[in-house]
Amino acid sequence: xxxxxxxxxxxxxxxxxxxxxxxxxxxxxxxxxxxxxxxxxxxxxxxxxxxxxxxxxxxxxxxxxxxxxxxxxxxxxxxxxxxxxxxxxxxxxxxxxxxxxxxxxxxxxxxxxxxxxxxxxxxxxxxxxxxxxxxxxxxxxxxxxxxxxxxxxxxxxxxxxxxxxxxxxxxxxxxxxxxxxxxxxxxxxxxxxxxxxxxxxxxxxxxxxxxxxxxxxxxxxxxxxxxxxxxxxxxxxxxxxxxx
Amino acid sequence: xxxxxxxxxxxxxxxxxxxxxxxxxxxxxxxxxxxxxxxxxxxxxxxxxxxxxxxxxxxxxxxxxxxxxxxxxxxxxxxxxxxxxxxxxxxxxxxxxxxxxxxxxxxxxxxxxxxxxxxxxxxxxxxxxxxxxxxxxxxxxxxxxxxxxxxxxxxxxxxxxxxxxxxxxxxxxxxxxxxxxxxxxxxxxxxxxxxxxxxxxxxxxxxxxxxxxxxxxxxxxxxxxxxxxxxxxxxxxxxxxxxxxxxxxxxxxxxxxxxxxxxxxxxxxxxxxxxxxxxxxxxxxxxxxxxxxxxxxxxxxxxxxxxxxxxxxxxxxxxxxxxxxxxxxxxxxxxxxxxxxxxxxxxxxxxxxxxxxxxxxxx
Ligand SMILES: Nc1ncnc2c1ncn2[C@@H]1O[C@H](COP(=O)(O)OP(=O)(O)O)[C@@H](O)[C@H]1O
Ligand SMILES: [Mg+2]
Numbered sequence: 001x002x003x004x005x006x007x008x009x010x011x012x013x014x015x016x017x018x019x020x021x022x023x024x025x026x027x028x029x030x031x032x033x034x035x036x037x038x039x040x041x042x043x044x045x046x047x048x049x050x051x052x053x054x055x056x057x058x059x060x061x062x063x064x065x066x067x068x069x070x071x072x073x074x075x076x077x078x079x080x081x082x083x084x085x086x087x088x089x090x091x092x093x094x095x096x097x098x099x100x101x102x103x104x105x106x107x108x109x110x111x112x113x114x115x116x117x118x119x120x121x122x123x124x125x126x127x128x129x130x131x132x133x134x135x136x137x138x139x140x141x142x143x144x145x146x147x148x149x150x151x152x153x154x155x156x157x158x159x160x161x162x163x164x165x166x167x168x169x170x171x172x173x174x175x176x177x178x179x180x181x182x183x184x185x186x187x188x189x190x191x192x193x194x195x196x197x198x199x200x201x202x203x204x205x206x207x208x209x210x211x212x213x214x215x216x217x218x219x220x221x222x223x224x225x226x227x228x229x230x231x232x233x234x235x236x237x238x239x240x241x242x243x244x
Numbered sequence: 245x246x247x248x249x250x251x252x253x254x255x256x257x258x259x260x261x262x263x264x265x266x267x268x269x270x271x272x273x274x275x276x277x278x279x280x281x282x283x284x285x286x287x288x289x290x291x292x293x294x295x296x297x298x299x300x301x302x303x304x305x306x307x308x309x310x311x312x313x314x315x316x317x318x319x320x321x322x323x324x325x326x327x328x329x330x331x332x333x334x335x336x337x338x339x340x341x342x343x344x345x346x347x348x349x350x351x352x353x354x355x356x357x358x359x360x361x362x363x364x365x366x367x368x369x370x371x372x373x374x375x376x377x378x379x380x381x382x383x384x385x386x387x388x389x390x391x392x393x394x395x396x397x398x399x400x401x402x403x404x405x406x407x408x409x410x411x412x413x414x415x416x417x418x419x420x421x422x423x424x425x426x427x428x429x430x431x432x433x434x435x436x437x438x439x440x441x442x443x444x445x446x447x448x449x450x451x452x453x454x455x456x457x458x459x460x461x462x463x464x465x466x467x468x469x470x471x472x473x474x475x476x477x478x479x480x481x482x483x484x485x486x487x488x489x490x491x492x493x494x495x496x497x498x499x500x501x502x503x504x505x506x507x508x509x510x511x512x513x514x515x516x517x518x519x520x521x522x523x524x525x526x527x528x529x530x531x532x533x534x535x536x537x538x539x540x541x542x543x544x545x546x547x548x549x550x551x552x553x554x555x556x557x558x559x560x561x562x563x564x565x566x567x568x569x570x571x572x573x574x575x576x577x578x579x580x581x582x583x584x585x586x587x588x589x590x591x592x593x594x595x596x597x598x599x600x601x602x603x604x605x606x607x
Contacts, residue, residue, distance in 0.1 A: 048581075051582065053581045053582060073584050073585070073586055074584075076582065076583060076584035077584040081582040081583075082582075083578070083581070083582045085578065087578065087579055090514065091513055091514040091516075091517040092492060092510060092513055092514075093487075093488050093490065093492075095490050095492075096488075096490055096491070096492035096493075096513065099490065099492050099493055099496065100492060100496075100506055100509075100510055101583065103496050103505075103506035104506060104583050104584065104585055105583075105584065110493075125487060128487040128488055128489065128490075129485050129486075129487060129488075130485075130486070130488065130517065133485045133486075
């Protein structure tokens with residue numbers, strides 16, 4: 001089966017800084033790919049390039065069969081994205097915001113679509129509160145619902161669990177597992193090792209913009225007792241290699 | 245305070261530099277200076293049809309009006325703050341962690357905005373005028389005075405708008421009463437005294453008759469208004485978080501806005517629900533309307549061809565640009581980046597929204 005997400009030699013430079021450096025990877029349907037790396041290592045920038053939110057300095061990528069350079073809008077139509085910062089625009093209620101996204105995406109049956117999410121994430125009457133008045137966790141829930149409203153086949157999620165309480169975290173993890181088991185694909189960025197280990201079927205480690213490791217979860221568990229060891233190991237090695 | 249101001253200025257600069265090409269941004273004041281210089285070249289023509297003192301009056305009221313409309317931003321106060329903080333992670337963290345009162349942060353915002361307007365608008369315009377006017381036969385003394393009194397007029401407008409908006413925040417009804425009283429006074433004056441009171445604008449008086457009395461009056465008005473605004477900052481009403489029914493669904497079907505309807509609906513709700521509500525549009529509409537109406541009466545005498553429609557168009561332009569500014573302030577580019585919309589659609593929709601919100605309160 002061809003990969004759903006394929007990056008070939010992606011580079012992104014911001015002036016003198018190279019945020020992403022020659023990154024190539026492929027993610028197949030049914031995979032929950034975790035991109036793991038410390039803060040500032042280039043995870044968010046990678047997602048932004050893969051979803052047509054920012055133009056790569058070099059390299060190409062295809063997502064859901066579309067070239068991200070040539071069809072950035074179409075890519076965003078097809079995939080679901082949870083951005084790094086939870087930030088639904090201020091003065092709409094949670095429900096109105098979901099309807100807004102639905103209108104942009106040209107979706108019908110919005111009531112039915114929304115109520116599914118109200119139930120799943122236990123919104124209660126918070127759906128009628130202005131987004132600006134919601135807690136960060138609830139805003140994150142809104143962003144989660146927003147990304148899956150149009151039932152995409154591919155989702156890019158950037159630290160989606162960070163403000164959620166354990167109960168909602170559990171729900172969200174289960175949803176993502178179920179999503180990939182139905183043939184969906186998730187590209188998941190995080191710096192939280194436990195989440196990656198518990199959730200992802202395959203893991204890539206990014207450090208200073210370079211993909212320094214890729215492997216299946218089974219692989220990792222066999223070779224290392226814990227993902228943390230591998231992670232720190234890799235980063236140590238890279239650090240010494242680059243400073244030598 | 246200094247550090248906060250520094251950070252804010254740096255942030256504002258970066259914000260603008262990312263929104264527009266920074267070369268364009270630098271070009272703006274230059275262009276403004278050139279335009280001001282260019283229009284000064286027409287002074288002799290204008291003076292044929294109107295005495296210099298009336299031109300000066302017009303200038304002072306223009307600056308006052310500009311100050312008023314900039315100051316009306318103050319109505320958005322806290323909302324704008326949260327939006328901006330939303331964009332500025334570092335500052336948000338800093339402002340929440342550092343022991344700074346809201347009043348202080350607000351004051352820093354005020355100073356920063358003032359600096360930006362002075363640097364980008366007032367300064368360049370006066371520079372262009374100041375360099376060209378002496379060549380056009382305006383006495384050096386008068387040019388010097390204008391360079392002083394015009395900014396004072398701007399500042400007075402700004403301060404008055406701040407004070408009125410503070411009043412509004414506490415009691416919209418009180419604002420209405422004050423505005424009605426002002427309107428009545430002006431109306432009476434128009435009827436009985438043939439628009440003499442319009443000349444009493446302190447900065448203009450200072451220009452005509454330099455001396456301590458108009459200077460004290462000018463500074464007095466400005467400082468009192470500013471003090472009032474800072475002394476009684478808008479109170480945060482605590483209490484249960486309000487719930488709202490889904491209004492978006494209905495608004496998003498507004499046929500006039502066509503394909504932009506969802507964006508227009510969102511913008512309208514933003515405007516309606518942010519601090520001050522739709523009232524601030526009416527407010528921003530009323531104040532300049534009063535000023536323009538006054539000016540129209542003065543100008544009519546001297547420019548026979550002046551059509552009321554032209555003045556009205558000018559006025560609507562001014563209003564539309566401030567609403568556009570508000571909408572942009574309330575929103576951030578990042579909130580669309582992950583959705584399948586192009587930047588073109590966003591700015592197109594923003595223009596439609598501006599048009600709609602300009603006309604809706606009029607209906
Ligand atoms: N718009 C930008 N302008 C300049 N530098 C940026 C920009 N976005 C990201 N960077 C830099 O690129 C690097 C990678 O950032 P990011 O992708 O956000 O990392 P992560 O998501 O892994 O924390 C960082 O050094 C960051 O400072
Ligand atoms: Mg990130």
